[in-house]
Amino acid sequence: xxxxxKKFILLFLFFSGFSITFQAWALQNNHDENGYAFSVKLGExxxxxxxxxxxxxxxxxxxxxxxxxxxxxxxxxxxxEQNNKYLFWGLKRDWSLSPSWIFSTGLSTGLYDNSGxxxxxYTIQFKTELTLAYQLKxxxxxGFSLSHLSNSRLSELNPGTELLMVNYTAPIFxxxxxx
Numbered sequence: 150x151x152x153x154x155k156k157f158i159l160l161f162l163f164f165s166g167f168s169i170t171f172q173a174w175a176l177q178n179n180h181d182e183n184g185y186a187f188s189v190k191l192g193e194x195x196x197x198x199x200x201x202x203x204x205x206x207x208x209x210x211x212x213x214x215x216x217x218x219x220x221x222x223x224x225x226x227x228x229x230e231q232n233n234k235y236l237f238w239g240l241k242r243d244w245s246l247s248p249s250w251i252f253s254t255g256l257s258t259g260l261y262d263n264s265g266x267x268x269x270x271y272t273i274q275f276k277t278e279l280t281l282a283y284q285l286k287x288x289x290x291x292g293f294s295l296s297h298l299s300n301s302r303l304s305e306l307n308p309g310t311e312l313l314m315v316n317y318t319a320p321i322f323x324x325x326x327x328x
Contacts, residue, residue, distance in 0.1 A: 185321045186211040190294065192314030194229045194267065201267050205229040205312060211241060213320075219243065223257060227312075233265030235298065237276055251290065253280040261298070270306030274298050282316060290318040 190207035209225035220240050227235040239257025246252050255278040261269055275298070282292025294316055299309035 184213055186213060186318050187321045188225075188316055188318040190314040190316045192293075192312055194227075194233065194312045195310045196313050197311055201310075203230045203233075203266075205233075205314070207314060211318075214243075223255065225257075229265060229267070231266040232262075233267050234262040235274060235276070236260050237274075239276070241278075249284050251280075251282045251284050251292075253282070253294075254278070255280070261300075267310060268306065269298060269300060269308060269310065271300035271304040273300060273303055275301050280316060282318065288320045290316065292316045292318075 188207070188209040188211065190205075190209070192205055193202055194205040195201035195203065205227060206229075207225060207227040209223055212222045214221050220242050222238070223241050224238045225236075227237070237257040237259025239255060239259075241253055241255035244252045244254070255276070257276040257278070259274055259276065260272055261274040263269065263272070276296055278294050278296040280292055280294040282290040284290045292315075294312075294314050296312040296314070297309060298312070300307050
């Protein structure tokens with residue numbers, strides 16, 4: 150029988166394959182004029198549960214809005230110091246508050262590894278996120294985000310947890326137009 154970590158990794162690789170295939174198709178067919186961004190986040194998970202509170206890190210790859218609604222697709226990994234891991238993919242939308250201030254909303258779904266000390270009741274988790282960031286002239290962003298993880302009552306145990314993180318986001322490349 151396969152242990153939970155191996156199942157977790159295999160499922161993430163399976164779903165990541167779909168995402169990567171779609172993104173490659175978009176690049177090949179010139180549907181990616183807005184490019185990609187990479188975010189590094191550092192903060193705390195379980196911010197309202199002092200006995201579970203711990204440092205968390207997150208890496209996120211964003212494919213910038215390639216549709217008329219400017220909705221971004223995201224994929225990432227969250228991990229915390231007590232071996233809690235969450236692999237996710239989802240949607241995000243930026244809202245310009247001014248030329249420099251950006252407010253973002255996001256919704257992701259993913260796989261949570263309950264082998265750490267924060268039991269969220271189920272492997273499938275949903276993440277909602279609010280972000281406020283200052284965008285520099287070179288399109289890099291510095292900001293903070295507040296997120297909530299929950300299994301949305303897929304199981305009887307649904308404690309949920311919140312994260313507060315500091316973010317750094319950088320554009321990583323932009324597709325060249327076809328001629």
